[in-house]
Amino acid sequence: MVLTTPGVATLRRDPDQRALRDAETADAALAASGDGRAFERLYRTHVARVHSLVRRMVGPDHADDIAQDVFVRAWNKLATFRGDAAFGTWLHRLAVNVILARRTTLGTERGRYDDSADVLDDVAGRPAAPEWSMDFEEAIGRLPDGARQVFVLHDIEGYRHDEIADMLGIVPGTSKSQLHHARMALRRHLDR
Amino acid sequence: MKDQWTDRLSQYLDGELAAPERTTLEAHLASCDVCRTTLEELRRVVTNARALDDRPPAADLWPAVAARIGLSPREQARPVVRRFSFTVPQLAAASVVLALLSAAAAWLIVRRGTVPTAPVAVAERAPVLLNASAYPGDARFDAQVADLERALARGRGRLDTATVRVIERNLRIIDRAIRGAQSALAADPANSYLNLHLAQEMRRKLELLRQAATLAGARS
Numbered sequence: 001m002v003l004t005t006p007g008v009a010t011l012r013r014d015p016d017q018r019a020l021r022d023a024e025t026a027d028a029a030l031a032a033s034g035d036g037r038a039f040e041r042l043y044r045t046h047v048a049r050v051h052s053l054v055r056r057m058v059g060p061d062h063a064d065d066i067a068q069d070v071f072v073r074a075w076n077k078l079a080t081f082r083g084d085a086a087f088g089t090w091l092h093r094l095a096v097n098v099i100l101a102r103r104t105t106l107g108t109e110r111g112r113y114d115d116s117a118d119v120l121d122d123v124a125g126r127p128a129a130p131e132w133s134m135d136f137e138e139a140i141g142r143l144p145d146g147a148r149q150v151f152v153l154h155d156i157e158g159y160r161h162d163e164i165a166d167m168l169g170i171v172p173g174t175s176k177s178q179l180h181h182a183r184m185a186l187r188r189h190l191d192r
Numbered sequence: 193m194k195d196q197w198t199d200r201l202s203q204y205l206d207g208e209l210a211a212p213e214r215t216t217l218e219a220h221l222a223s224c225d226v227c228r229t230t231l232e233e234l235r236r237v238v239t240n241a242r243a244l245d246d247r248p249p250a251a252d253l254w255p256a257v258a259a260r261i262g263l264s265p266r267e268q269a270r271p272v273v274r275r276f277s278f279t280v281p282q283l284a285a286a287s288v289v290l291a292l293l294s295a296a297a298a299w300l301i302v303r304r305g306t307v308p309t310a311p312v313a314v315a316e317r318a319p320v321l322l323n324a325s326a327y328p329g330d331a332r333f334d335a336q337v338a339d340l341e342r343a344l345a346r347g348r349g350r351l352d353t354a355t356v357r358v359i360e361r362n363l364r365i366i367d368r369a370i371r372g373a374q375s376a377l378a379a380d381p382a383n384s385y386l387n388l389h390l391a392q393e394m395r396r397k398l399e400l401l402r403q404a405a406t407l408a409g410a411r412s
Contacts, residue, residue, distance in 0.1 A: 026406045036263040043254055051253075052246040068253050068260065075261045136240050155241035180202035187233040190240065 024087040032078040039078075043071055046088060050095050056152045057099045059141055066102055070095040096153070100167055103145070139189035143182050150175050151182035195224065201231050205238065333394055340401035347408025359404045366400065369393045 024045070030038035050070050055063040074091055081090050140148060149168060153159040154175070161172040161179075168175070197220050203209050204217055221228050348356060373390035380386060 022407050026403055029406050036258065036261075039261075039263075040254060040258070043257060047253065048246040048248040051249045052244075055247075064249055064251070064253060067249060068257050071253070071257045072260045075257075137244065140241075151241070155238050156244060176203060176208070177199075180199060183202055183234050183237045184230075186237045186240075187230070190233060190236050 021086050025083045028078060028081050028083070028087050031075070032081070039075060042074075042087065042091075046091055047071075049088070050091065053092070053095055053152070053157065054099055056137070056140060056156065057096075057149055058103060062102070066099060069102070070098045073098055092157070096157075096167060103149070136186070136189050139186055143185060146170075147178045147182040147185070150178040151186070154179050155183070195227065197224070197227055198230060201227065201234055205231065205234055333398075336398055337401065340398070340405045343405035344401060344408055347405065351404075351408050355407075359400065362400060363397065366393055366397045370397065 024042060027035075027038040027041050031042060047067065051063060051067045054066045054070070058066060070091075074094055077094065081087065140151065143151065146168075150164055153164045153167070154161065159167075161175040164170075164175045165172040197217055200209065200213070200217060204214060209217065221231065344359075351359075370390065370393045373386055373393060377386045377390060
């Protein structure tokens, strides 16, 4: 994965990338003028990425609803897309904002905002028994909310600690600490 | 087992340690198997994270999204099995193929003298969509074309020369198709097929110009 835009690991610089970006910019302009089919093309291109981001950030239970919210918000905000960055970059940041706006409610509903070291140790300390066969994605999903969100945003999505701190309302040092705890916990779930 | 350096390994991995600290840690790593192993595992975690595949939702969310943003049922019902993406040259090439095919069909029809008419009585013939005099004398069409051509001319420098060549070549082909349809309509002004063909070519020209102008404007 090549990071070409600060904070977002979406674009690879290959010969087709520029043409793809142009086509998406054109589709975004058409969609902004009310062209539903152009917007559907954008949806088809980005739904897997958006849905995966949502699923990793908040878990599978609400992923469909929030992914829908992302695209509805994108449709309503298309006029603000200026084409300065790739559409995927713009959509991705918008998706993060939608997710973070929902996370407090979800966290309250689930009572899962326990980022204590004990919880992290619990994830890390499970025995590597045969029945403990969750894959890496599942292991990410079992991390406490704070550690999981920092891990997803930093190691999967490519955001910097200062960006994450700004988004999550924490200090960069906390972001670094959460990331390290998440990585340490996930070591147990590497393929042997 | 943890030692004083364990909690700094992620920062080391991310290149966030200051030079003196990095040097000291590297010296420690040379003599500490546990930290070396942990560092390697952390490195693999990061590699795994970056290699994760994105998966689409189990169910297609588009119908619900389309309904929420108020798109028509027709747009919602359209089945989409796979997402195709095309570059501008590909789209332009596709439009040219269509233009050539329809122009060839028009030519064959006129040449054979078997111009199809609408399958209704003459008195009830479908209304003519456009007639020969509508192009280029259609002021609205001419104005739209002129606007788009001006926009394209302004942003032309931002487009690849290869893209400009393809667009210009395809515009010439579409113009030829339009002129061919006009010529045929001069002989049979009420022919609904030829009128439809002319209208399609005019729309195709507008669409190509619109897309090219958008691209030219977007490359800021």
